[in-house]
Amino acid sequence: xxNQATLFLLxxxxxxxxxxxxxxxxAVAVLLVLKWTGLDSKFFPHIQGKGINWGxxxxxxxxxxxxxxxxxxxxxxxxxxxxxxxxxxxASGIAVALIAKGGIHLLADDPxxxxxxxxxTIIAVALFKGVAVGPLIGAGxxxxxxxxxxxxx
Numbered sequence: 001x002x003n004q005a006t007l008f009l010l011x012x013x014x015x016x017x018x019x020x021x022x023x024x025x026x027a028v029a030v031l032l033v034l035k036w037t038g039l040d041s042k043f044f045p046h047i048q049g050k051g052i053n054w055g056x057x058x059x060x061x062x063x064x065x066x067x068x069x070x071x072x073x074x075x076x077x078x079x080x081x082x083x084x085x086x087x088x089x090x091a092s093g094i095a096v097a098l099i100a101k102g103g104i105h106l107l108a109d110d111p112x113x114x115x116x117x118x119x120x121t122i123i124a125v126a127l128f129k130g131v132a133v134g135p136l137i138g139a140g141x142x143x144x145x146x147x148x149x150x151x152x153x
Contacts, residue, residue, distance in 0.1 A: 006035065012122060019126035027132075052107070052136060096137060102147075103139030113142060 009028050016024035034040045066072040080086040106113060117138045124130030 006032070009035075012126075015122070015126040019129075021126050021129070023132055024122065024126050052104075055132075056136075096140075099140035099144055100137050101140065102143035103136050103141070106139040106143045106146075107136070113139070117142065 009032055013025060013028040013032070015021075016028060031040075034043050107117070121130070121132055121138060125132050
């Protein structure tokens, strides 16, 4: 029951508490409960395999709520495209989605890079009030940087 994985999770829980990061605290608490109740072998593979997709779906759902409530409609979209900031936001959205696409492959294919990315995300979330979308976009940025590095060397 008390092994390296549990110790690591408890350290992360402490970091979450010190950093006052509710998301990290909840995530670690759920994982510890699953481990301690013996449900880890049933749920961990599903969470690991589908969790990123669930998270992306949940974030997309939250972003689409203003459309569903009528706060954002075609008029606001038409008004937005008149703003240079909207065009910058549009280009940024396209760029980040394309960069993240490479990150999906990196997360699936390279476990030691995944560990570094996840740890970097945990540090950013716990200590710098970052947002935990980091592993996917971080992997995409890493993938892009690795490709550029290989191209220039």
